Amino acid sequence: MFKELATLFALCAGSLLTLLLIGRLLQLRELLLNQNLGLLDVGRMLLYLSPFFLLLLIPIACMLSVFLTLLRMNTDLETTALRASGVSLYQLLPAPILLGTLCTLAAWWISFHGLAWGMENFRSTMLELARSKTQLVLQPGVFNREFPGITLYAQQADGASGELRTVFVKDATRGDSAATILAPEGRVRTDTERGEIVFQLRNGRIYREEPKGMSVIGFGTYQVKMDLSKMLSGYKIGEMRPKEMSWSQLNQIAERNEREGLNDNSARKVQVEIHKRLVLPLACLVLSLFAVPLASMFSGLHRHWGLLLALGFFLFYYTLLSLGLSLGETGAMPPALGLWLPNGVFLLTGLYGLRQAARERSFTVIERLRHIKLFGRRTADVR
Known part of the structure; x- marks a missing residue:
């Protein structure tokens, strides 16, 4: 039996x-x-x-x-x-x-x-x-549009370390308030605990189009964050769940x-x-x-x-x-x-x-x- x-x-x-x-x-x-x-x-x-x-x-x-x-x-x-x-x-x-x-x-x-x-x-x-997909899309001298809502261009890019030189970023992740960011240097890293890709730019400027004209803001350090789930066809990573x-x-x-x-x-x-x-x-x-x-x-x-x-x-x-x-x-x-x-x-x-x-x-x-x-x-x- x-x-x-x-x-x-x-x-x-x-x-x-x-x-x-x-x-x-x-x-x-x-x-x-x-x-x-x-x-x-x-x-x-x-x-x-x-x-x-x-x-x-x-x-x-x-x-x-x-x-x-x-x-x-x-x-x-x-x-x-x-x-x-x-x-x-x-x-x-x-x-x-x-x-x-x-x-x-x-x-x-x-x-x-x-x-x-x-x-x-x-x-x-x-x-x-x-991480592998992030490294693949970081190609120098190419407008990378693999990141949803973000267009990234770097004259020099190191896929292993994520270091960038002469960076152009078009950030459309915030809806109507799209911003154009220029910076001489930056870095791309992955935050595994929060499940995010972080674009950390240094010593640059943010150009934002407004109804009355163009606003320009200088910064020492600026971060653009993107949920890793968008890179993985919607699979939720985020913080660890119970x-x-x-x-x-x-x-x-x-x-x-x-x-x-x-x-x-x-x-x-x-x-x-x-x-x-x-x-x-x-x-x-x-x-x-x-x-x-x-x-x-x-x-x-x-x-x-x-x-x-x-x-x-x-x-x-x-x-x-x-x-x-x-x-x-x-x-x-x-x-x-x-x-x-x-x-x-x-x-x-x-x-x-x-x-x-x-x-x-x-x-x-x-x-x-x-x-x-x-x-x-x-x-x-x-x-």
Whole structure:
């Protein structure tokens, strides 16, 4: 039984992960085409994204494997034969519990270590792509228009250090107040923490056209900043978000917020992320137990309908979890209550259903539907 569970789990997890990664590839297609990345680089980026998706996919794959395995056993009357030979439903639980426990441990490792590793490397790869593209467009004696809203010309440009000589910049990033900047020297650098490209010019002048004429302003140092996301086809870099942080970073920020008495939106997001990384791994075990009586209830259902049914129940679980996330971030509900509530509801429902199924008191929905259909036919014949 455990072998069948493990096989179905690997099949479900692999299929869902492939679909999600293909979807993310389609979102980043412009970035990948513009950067001319090879297959090895694309594969490396997908590897970095995998922990983020696996944290969500492992619970659903665990639930699907348990549900489909027991549904097949019930449909083929294997469970009935086992009960007739004296094997109770409780004696079938070790295999689903073992699978749920192993999945919980794997998801915990991803939550505490793998997620931060993947997001950090993915972010570093994106920043390296931005740096590479910045160096490529810094060609001396050429009007570079690769930076959205900025036209850059430098008589001399060093792509490695970013140093510029005799610089002309047309800054149209501020809408109607476009400015022309001339400077004898400058430098281009990338601010990785804030996710920005910074054009730092020295000892120049700013020419700005106004209704009454032209204004000229001299400066010692002037900076033009541009979001790196515009260089990466809209991929958001910016400051590191809670979902990209490691477990230790989240706890350090949470402790600091508690000491300072902060309860703003950013502090609540950190609390929500901490609880989410604990809730999702435990969902593997909770959903495995929930799937056992669910399979008994829908005995006789075809596999493809069973797959849709299990996906529907997980969608309901994820809806409750998403609602808890939203309410926790807005402060309408404590993050602990909002995120742990779905696990509590499904655990209690699963334990009650398991108790009823073990006593053979649970009704089979499929049989009830057949009785209703048969009753409807008889009523029609009488009429």
